[in-house]
Amino acid sequence: MPPFHVLPCTLADGPALARNNIAAFWTDPTWILMWPGKTCEYVTSQATLRIAHNLLSNREKWRHLKAVDTATGELVGYVRWVLPEDDPEGKTWSAALGPVGSAEEREKARRESESADWEFDHSLDKQDEVMVGLKEDLMGGKRYLRECIPNYRPALTLEASQRC
Numbered sequence: 001m002p003p004f005h006v007l008p009c010t011l012a013d014g015p016a017l018a019r020n021n022i023a024a025f026w027t028d029p030t031w032i033l034m035w036p037g038k039t040c041e042y043v044t045s046q047a048t049l050r051i052a053h054n055l056l057s058n059r060e061k062w063r064h065l066k067a068v069d070t071a072t073g074e075l076v077g078y079v080r081w082v083l084p085e086d087d088p089e090g091k092t093w094s095a096a097l098g099p100v101g102s103a104e105e106r107e108k109a110r111r112e113s114e115s116a117d118w119e120f121d122h123s124l125d126k127q128d129e130v131m132v133g134l135k136e137d138l139m140g141g142k143r144y145l146r147e148c149i150p151n152y153r154p155a156l157t158l159e160a161s162q163r164c
Helices: 011-025 029-033 040-056 103-115 122-139 144-151
Strands: 004-008 062-069 075-082
Touching: 011 040, 011 075, 029 122, 040 103
Parallel strands: none
Antiparallel strands: 004 062, 062 075
């Protein structure tokens, strides 16, 4: 059995996704500077309020997957892809779509997300602008994700996904 499985995300994954993501970013000293006076635990609690809405939103362009330790069932990784603009209906890579959710779940997710304290210091945004520009220059309009999509299978192991 492979050590990890890569699977679509569910709404129930929200708290584990928030813990995984915020803990990972909290290792970056510049990211911590964005949250003056806030702890990792506090930012994680606020991210938890936002995750369901993020999973349910922008289905035309966003794809979400999680990595799960097969021995423990623990969520150990998450990735969100933003698809190229040339798929206006969002049919590309449907296996990685986020959950659909009922109307009630979508409304609850929207309310929780809006209630989250997601105010942070934007003084470092200039660094992001530089990095985004470099990424765009490096990618040069190429469509890298498209090459991997035919190889995607539910429960794909990380080892196999690294080959695409």
